[in-house]
Amino acid sequence: MSLHLETDVLIIGGGLAGCWAAVAAARAGAEVVLADKGYxxxxGVTATAGPNHWWVPPDPEKRAQAVRDRDARAFGLADPRWMARIIDTTxxxxxxxxxxxxxxxTAGGVPHYQSLRGPEYLRALRRYAETLGVRILDHSPALELLLHVDGSVAGARGLRRQGEGGDWTVRAAGVVVATGGCAFLSKLLGSRTNTGDxxxxxxxxxxxxxxxxxSTYHTVAERHSTQTRSASYAFADYFDADGRQIDTGGSPDVTVPxxxxxxxxxxxxxxxxMPADLxxxxxxIQPAILLPFQRQGIDPFTQRFPIxxxxxxxxRGTGxxxxxxxxxxxxVPGLYAAGDAATRELIAGATSGGGAQNSAWAVSSGTWSGQAAARLARAQGRRAHQGVEAAGGAGLRPDAGALKDAAALTRHLTDGVRAEMLPYDKILFRxxxxxxxxxxxxxxxxxDARDRLAPGSDPTARVRxxxxxxxxxxxxxxxxxxLARGETRGLHRREDAPSLSxxxxxxxxSGGLDTVWVRADDPTQRSPAQRSPTQRSPAQRSPAQRSPAQRSPAQRSPAQRSNVA
Amino acid sequence: MIELVVDDRCTRCDTCIQVCPTNVFERGAGGLPLIARQEDCQTCFLCELYCQADALYVAPNCDEPVAVDAASIVASGLLGQFRRHSGWHEWEGDPAHANLHWRMGELFARARAG
Incomplete structure (x- = not known):
């Protein structure tokens, strides 16, 4: 059974940012569908964590000071105006x-709003969104976006892994991408689905x-565990195999040593x-942190354990x-990005926003994008009966002959990515x-992905x-x-260029699919999205869309278009 | 990774199938959840948190499956520990399991103070 829906706003991703986007759009009066890859x-990573939020009372001096302090650590790439905006919205x-x-x-009867437990936080956000009438599609990963002929977004298409199964198509005036960051299948807690979709x-x-x-942030955990909950490690001492203590330089950032x-x-x-009372x-404080220790019979307060x-x-990078x-x-007109799917350089520059700043960003960017998508729907309507094209390529529609064993090719690709993106020497010491x-x-x-990857009809294989x-x-x-940033700045460390340039x-x-490009961001350059969609000629569309190799013939056929319209 | 669904505790409520963020389970014969895609398990323990029957056991090893002995796991008292410590369900309102997450900042502050 395939599911076809028309709505005002579609949210892709139901983690922290996606939930806040859904809530904001619904509160603005929009009809909202939220499609989550899981439940x-x-x-999302917040559901397994316990986020604090950047929390500064509305005292102009305190807020200005908070922004100044943070901007001083951003290596010149942040924007104080955006920092002030997220403090206020959060x-x-x-x-x-x-x-x-x-x-x-807490003392004085003031509710402690800023620091929440992840599982309870996301459970609460789901209830909040449901109460506001948001339609949630669980286990419904999005596979590709749909575009109007003017290049603006028209919706998305995906599949349902539970219940009746089948594909889903949602036509919407505005779409919010809230799919999280990309953790490259590391074992970071809660990140299995954060694959950059x-x-x-x-x-x-x-x-x-x-x-x-x-994109080089790392977090310590017990050797075979996912418990990247770092608070307790503020009390950690580290040792090598010979029992010699490792000098972590007295800095809270222990990653490099x-x-x-x-x-x-x-x-x-x-x-x-760690003191006995704590x-x-x-x-x-953190109900999950001790589970891996207790299940292995390790007392982390008296014993040494591998990490x-x-x-x-x-x-927790910023890209x-x-x-x-x-x-x-x-x-892309009508397409918004919220939470870790969006760049956080605006608020954090070249240094990780960490948990508190990133959570404030998720709340704020989710809220703004949800509100904006609702406004767009009100202003221009759903345009649900106009023809659209599916934008997806690699992993959906191979350009050349598909390999029979898609599972083997998928494994080859993911193993290949992990081999380049996870070793410390390749990432931390570039x-x-x-x-x-x-x-x-x-x-x-x-x-290989573009030319040969055709997963067939099995839902799990299609998602993978x-x-x-x-x-x-x-x-x-x-x-x-x-490679293009031939210097060391914040999270980005180049062994062969160890100073700031x-x-x-x-x-x-950066961008591009067949040919990847990198260029300096010129803030004076007028962005395509600042024009109205009708002014946007095909020549102004992105290089990805102009490239004939990008799109397979099947994608351009009338049959394809009628499938998704 | 998830290693165990305790048959005689499981109430066939389907909650774990629904809430697993990586869709690891399938409904098996008679409604008992099967661990159908263990390799997708992200060892987040959230299925245990939602399981009111305390019928699930996630082994702490996220890198490879480990053999577990169901009888000794059931006897260990570890089942349901996460739910209890989190103050969920029947533990809600129990002062012994009150949510002290707001004291997290104290961990960092006292570590810095030495």
């Missing part, structure tokens, strides 16, 4: 969750990316410095889809020649094939941008 309520929006989340009340779908529609080189040590051999940690209440670092890719206006619109070699390998994987294509695409933008004090845009 809205447990999906302060106003977050307390609206109070009917659905039991906030702790939204980045690829948006890029196929003509969107550009920004800041993809700032630990990665160097892990490249040399096993590393062990103990949390012995140990006693730790399960009430690892899990890469976060663009999750993502480039935004062209205050509504979080991408280069070098030009190694990056160039990685890029050549990834380009070859892209050609599309994930593989997205992973390869994100890996290429990341690697190409890291004044010539590179600007953001780097």
């Amino acid at each position: 809205c309520g447990t999906s 302060w106003r929006v977050l307390p609206t969750l109070a009917d659905y989340y039991r906030h702790s009340v 939204g980045h690829l779908m948006a890029a196929e529609a003509g969107a550009r990316l920004s800041g993809m080189e700032f 630990l990665a160097r040590a892990l490249l040399a051999g096993p590393v062990y940690a103990t949390l012995a410095r 140990r006693a209440i730790l399960p009430q 690892t670092l899990h890469g976060e890719g663009t999750v 993502g889809l480039r935004l062209v206006d205050d509504d979080c619109q991408t280069d 070098r030009g020649p190694v990056l160039a070699q990685s890029l050549a390998t990834l380009d070859s994987l892209w050609r 094939a599309r994930e593989a294509a997205a992973l390869v695409a994100c890996a290429r933008w990341t690697t190409a941008t890291a 004044p010539d590179l004090a600007h953001r780097l845009l």
Whole structure:
């Protein structure tokens, strides 16, 4: 059974940003459909975490100081105006969750709004969205966007992995991509579904990316565990296999010394410095943190246990889809990006926004994009009966003869991406020649994905094939941008260029599918999305869309169009 | 990764099938959830949190499957621990499991203070 829906606003992704976008659009009076790859309520990295939010009271001096302090650590790539905007929006929006989340009340009777437990937070957001009438499609991954002939977004198409199954098509006036960052299938907690699907779908529609080189954040966890909950590790001491303590330089950022040590051999940690009173209440602060220890019979407060670092890719990196206006619109008219799918350079520059800033960003960018999509629907209607084209390519419609064994090719692609994007020496200690070699390998994987990957009809295989294509695409933008930024700035470290270059004090845009490009972001350049859709001639569409190789003949056929219209 | 669905505890409510963010389960014969796609499990423990029958066990190893002995897991008292510590369902309102997440900042502050 295929499902066809028409709505005002479609949200792709039901994590933190997607839920806030759905809530904002519904509160603005729009009819909203939210399609989640998994289950809205447990999906996304926030559902497994416990986010704080950037929380500054509405005192002009305090807020100005908070922005100044943060901007000073952004390596010149952030925008103080956007920081002030998220502080203000988060302060106003977050307390609206109070009917659905039991906030702790601290001394003085003030509800503690800013710090929430992830599973409860996302469960509350789901209830909030449902109460407002949002239609949630669980286990319904989006596979591709639909475009009007003028290049503006017209909806999306995907499949349903549970219930009746079949494909879904949703026509909408505005679409919000809230698919999260891309963690390159590291074992970062909660990131299995964060494979960059939204980045690829948006890029196929003509969107550009920004800041993809700032994707090197890592988090410590017990060796075979996903528990990248780092708070307790503030008390950690680290040791090598001979029991020698590893010098972490006294800085809270232990990533570089630990990665160097892990490249040399096993590393062990103990949390012995955590005071007894905090140990006693730790399960009430973070109920999941001790599960892996207790299930292995490890006492982390008295014993030394092996650790690892899990890469976060663009999750707590800052790169993502480039935004062209205050509504979080991408280069594609009517397509908005929220949360970790969008670039966070605006608020964090070259340094990770960490949990609190990124959560405030998810709340705010979700709210703005949801409101903007609702306004767009009101202004121009759904345009649901105009013909559309499907924008998807790699992993959906192979250009050349499809390989019989799609599962093997999918594995080959994902293994290939992991081999380039997860080793510490390739990501944390970047070098030009190694990056160039990685890029050549990834380009070859892209050609395989584009030409040969046809997953057939099995739902799981279809999702995995599309994930593989997205992973390869994100890996290429990341690697190409890291190669182009021949300096060390914030999260981006180049062993062969260890200092800041004044010539590179600007953001780097990237994009392209068959040919990946990187160029300096010129803020004076007029973006395509600032024109009205009707003014946008085919020649002004993105290079991806102009390239004849990009689109298979099948995609352009009338039959194809009638399928999706 | 998810390793165990305890047959005689499971109430066939389908909740784990529904809430798993990576669609690991399938409804099996008689309604017992099958671990159909273990390789997609992201070891997030959220299925355990939602399972009011305490019938699920996620082993902490996210890299490879491990053999588990159902009888000793059931005897260990580990089943339902995450749900209890989180104060969900029948534990809601129990002061012993009150949500102290707001004290997270204290961990960092006291670690910095030495």
